[in-house]
Amino acid sequence: MILNALDEVLFWEDIPLLKTFMEKIVSQYYPHDPETYFNEKKAFMMEHIPDRNEFIKRMEYYINNGSPVWVSGRNSLGEEITFDDLQKAILSNVTIQNGKSKADMASVLLAKEPELWDYYTSNIMHASKNTICELTIGAGLGTAAVMRVMKDSDLYIGVDIDFLCAKNADAIAKYFGVNGLGIAASLWNLPFDNEMFTTVCCNQGLEECREIPIILSEASRILEHSGKMVLRCKNLEGTTWYSYFEKYGFSIEETRLWLRKLRLYSDVGQIEEIASQTGLKLLDRKSDEGVWSILVFEKR
Numbered sequence: 001m002i003l004n005a006l007d008e009v010l011f012w013e014d015i016p017l018l019k020t021f022m023e024k025i026v027s028q029y030y031p032h033d034p035e036t037y038f039n040e041k042k043a044f045m046m047e048h049i050p051d052r053n054e055f056i057k058r059m060e061y062y063i064n065n066g067s068p069v070w071v072s073g074r075n076s077l078g079e080e081i082t083f084d085d086l087q088k089a090i091l092s093n094v095t096i097q098n099g100k101s102k103a104d105m106a107s108v109l110l111a112k113e114p115e116l117w118d119y120y121t122s123n124i125m126h127a128s129k130n131t132i133c134e135l136t137i138g139a140g141l142g143t144a145a146v147m148r149v150m151k152d153s154d155l156y157i158g159v160d161i162d163f164l165c166a167k168n169a170d171a172i173a174k175y176f177g178v179n180g181l182g183i184a185a186s187l188w189n190l191p192f193d194n195e196m197f198t199t200v201c202c203n204q205g206l207e208e209c210r211e212i213p214i215i216l217s218e219a220s221r222i223l224e225h226s227g228k229m230v231l232r233c234k235n236l237e238g239t240t241w242y243s244y245f246e247k248y249g250f251s252i253e254e255t256r257l258w259l260r261k262l263r264l265y266s267d268v269g270q271i272e273e274i275a276s277q278t279g280l281k282l283l284d285r286k287s288d289e290g291v292w293s294i295l296v297f298e299k300r
């Protein structure tokens with residue numbers, strides 16, 4: 001089931017209502033009838049959040065009561081793993097074929113912006129022996145970008161709240177023959193000692209997460225002194241949440257302010273600001289013409 005972070009925020013007072021509804025429309029319409037699926041979801045949203053006042057009321061509720069705890073996932077969190085999930089993980093997600101298909105998909109995308117990706121990976125591989133923690137494995141684009149340049153002496157651990165996404169990292173590591181493992185855990189409470197890693201990286205992941213300040217403070221905690229945090233993030237116009245707010249008549253400036261108050265991803269400037277409060281200093285950044293920026297921080 002797919003609940004996005006902003007939906008979770010808006011239904012924080014009644015997550016079971018949202019979950020039950022989403023389960024129903026996913027089983028009925030997704031993925032074979034996406035048009036009906038999206039129309040049903042839109043109608044549900046309009047029924048419960050008919051106007052701007054209700055939208056604001058719900059955001060204020062989350063600002064005051066929301067917390068960094070798991071309420072839903074794309075597939076399953078560790079504690080909810082079913083036998084079907086385990087079977088899928090063994091038979092499909094951790095296979096070398098899955099690794100190859102993720103690596104092939106990634107190489108098509110990486111070839112479109114080779115300079116930007118070289119910049120991403122060369123900053124990640126800054127030490128002679130790199131210990132890398134990737135935040136959000138997802139479909140594994142960033143994972144493949146990192147693993148294809150890893151050496152034998154490097155070590156990778158990826159984290160995703162979704163168990164099956166975590167297993168994509170195992171498959172990609174198998175395919176490239178590198179030392180890497182994906183684990184299912186939340187970024188709000190990383191299961192690592194302080195200062196364990198030379199690098200923390202994340203490709204296009206913060207945009208989907210709740211509670212950004214805690215995630216950045218955890219990233220800083222696990223980084224060694226002079227370690228680097230390398231993030232590939234969307235510039236303002238590219239982020240999903242803006243179109244949501246537009247529907248309820250919010251300007252870009254208002255949207256940016258609300259997202260910051262909600263502790264959701266707002267824009268690259270927000271990330272710079274919060275990171276600097278957790279001891280991470282921006283060393284460098286590179287942006288393409290349109291959607292992406294890569295930010296390189298150092299732990300001071």
Ligand SMILES: C[S@@+](CC[C@H](N)C(=O)[O-])C[C@H]1O[C@@H](n2cnc3c(N)ncnc32)[C@H](O)[C@@H]1O
Pocket residue numbers: 073074135136137138139140141142143159160161162165185186187188202203204205208209210
């Ligand atoms: C857009 S995907 C990441 C894309 C991926 N990095 C890539 O390069 O293909 C976002 C991922 O973030 C994960 N996620 C969202 N919130 C999380 C949290 N609090 N802790 C850990 N993972 C989280 C989701 O499960 C999802 O797999």
